[in-house]
Amino acid sequence: MTTVSFLRTCSMILLLALFTGCSAIPTTGPSNQDLPPVLAQDELLRPYEKMGRIQIIREVYFTDYSLSPSLQEWGLAALREEARKMGADALILPEIDSRQITIVMFPAFPATEYRAAGVAIKFK
Secondary structure (H helix, E strand, O other): OHHHHHHHHHHHHHHHHHHHHOOOOOOOOOOOOOOOOEEOHHHOOOOEEEEEEEEEEEEEEOOOOOOOOOHHHHHHHHHHHHHHHHOOOEEEEEEEEEEEEEEOOOOOEEEEEEEEEEEEEEEO
C-alpha cells in the first residue's frame, strides 16, 4: 500500500514539475505602434513644444550579446521608449554614435560607450 502511495506521489510531483517547469511566460514590452515616431524636420507640419532632450549612455565591457548588432536600431528603440515614458508625441533630431574607451586597471580591458540623444516633442 505504501509503495502505491509513494509512486502516486512521485508521479504527481513529476507531472507538476513537467507542466510548470516547461512553460515559459513571454515578456512583452510595448509594441512599435505604441512608441512615438522619429520625424525629420521636413515632416514637422504642425506646431510643437520641446519637452526635453533625451540622452542615453551605455557602457559595454568586452562584448554584450543582448545589445542589437545594429547601433541605429538600438539607439532609436531606446530613444523612442524614453520618449514614450515622457508622454511625447514624436522624437526629432536623433544622434547615435559609439566610441571605444579603455578601462585602465591591471590588466587594461576594452569597453565601448554607446550614446543616443534626441529631442522629445509634444504637438500643440
